Amino acid sequence: MSSAKVQRPGRKPLVALTGATGFIGRHLLQGLTARGYRVRVLLRRPTAMPDSCASVLIGDIAKPFNMSEALAEVDAVIHSAGVPHAMTGLPEDDYRLFNTEATVRFAKAAKRARVKRFLFLSSIRAQSGPAAAGVLTEEQEPHPTDAYGRSKLDAEKGLAETGLDWAALRLALVYGPGAGGNVAKLLKLARAPYPLPLAGLKARHSLLGLDNLVEAVDRILTAPAPLNRPFIVADPAPVTVAEIVRALRQGLGRRAGLFYVPPPVLKAALRAVGPPIEIAPLFGSLVADPAALRALDWAPPVATQHGLAALARQMPD
Incomplete structure (x- = not known):
């Protein structure tokens, strides 16, 4: 395969984007358009046309029998x-259908359309459970612990068999305006008017800001081919839950208001009252090293603490 870049000289790349109405997809659409990419949004059903896209096509990517029009002249997908992982209780077959089988079929359609690169938004959960003893790298053997993580890893394996130039971005927990899940729950905690017993939590976690993700996607899209591998995507400096809440409260113009409770006592109390967030991530670290992405000259523009403070200012009560 040629080592030429995806971008053609004198021509802004045309990128086909799925999931453009979702939390991450909306930000990718805005961020890539601002960087000069032409973005063609692929939707499963008619909805309001997202802002900034070059065109919108309706179709079911889970059944890509004829994607020639949707992918015509597309440089990358x-x-x-x-x-999403947040849909707990979903049968494993559903994860496999939508996250694995639909992804591989879509990639095969992209290959038939002569798309140059297929960029798949995977997850750090394709590599690990909610906690890991050491720092995660792509060279380690993946050990997903739930249906969601297995479906993402199986999709990566399927992409590797298509013969298409591909990259899978194993995303750490993404934060930014519109974030749900544990990010939204931590923000709710930070908004609470009372002190919180979180100062003793020392487990560290890799997060990923939306702006840093857009920068990573840009680097992947313009990197010399072929890639054919996964990339961990995470802010460089992992943080503790206490540091997350401190940064959020700083964004709200408040003091941290954290005090120390021995972790075993706190764990027992949380289990007794039913915690608003998962217990495992509070007491177990999940740190991931994006060294392979940094080797592509990825330089995340936003420091985690600054991004969290900005999130607190931007998110409504």
Whole structure:
């Protein structure tokens, strides 16, 4: 395969994007358009046309029998659609259908359309459970612990068999305006008017700001081919839950208001009252090293603490 870049000289790349109405997809659409990319949004059903896209096509990527029109003249595909991890209790077959099988079929359609690169938004959960003893790297053997993580890893394996130039971005927990899940729950805690017993939590966690993700996607899209591998995407400096809440409260113009409770006592209390967030991430670290992405000259523009403070200012009560 040629080592030429995806971008053609004198021509702004045309990127096909799935999941453009979702939390991450909306930001990718805005961020890539601002960087000069032409973005063609692929939707499963008619909805309001997202702002900033070059065109919108309706179709079911889970059944890509004829995607020639949708992918005509497309330089690269960014596949961000899928079943999110937050949908707990979903049958494993559904994760496999939407996150694995639909992804591989879509990639094969992209290859038939002569798309140069397929960028798949995977997850750090394709590599690990909610906690890991050491720092995660792509060279380690993946050990997903739930249906969501297995579906993402299986999709990566399927992409490797298509013969298409591909990259899978194993995203750390993403934060930014519109974030749900544990990010939204931590923000709710930070907004609470009372002190919080979180000062003793020392477990560290890799997060990923939306602006840093856009920068990573840009680097992947313009990197010399072929890639054919996964990339961990995470802010460089992991943080503790206490540091997350401190940064959020700083964004709200408040003092941290954290005090120390021995972790075993706190764990027992949380289990007794039913915590608003998962217990495992509070007491177990999940740190991931994006060294392979940095080797592509990825330089995240936003420091985690600054991004969290900005999030607190931007998110409504």
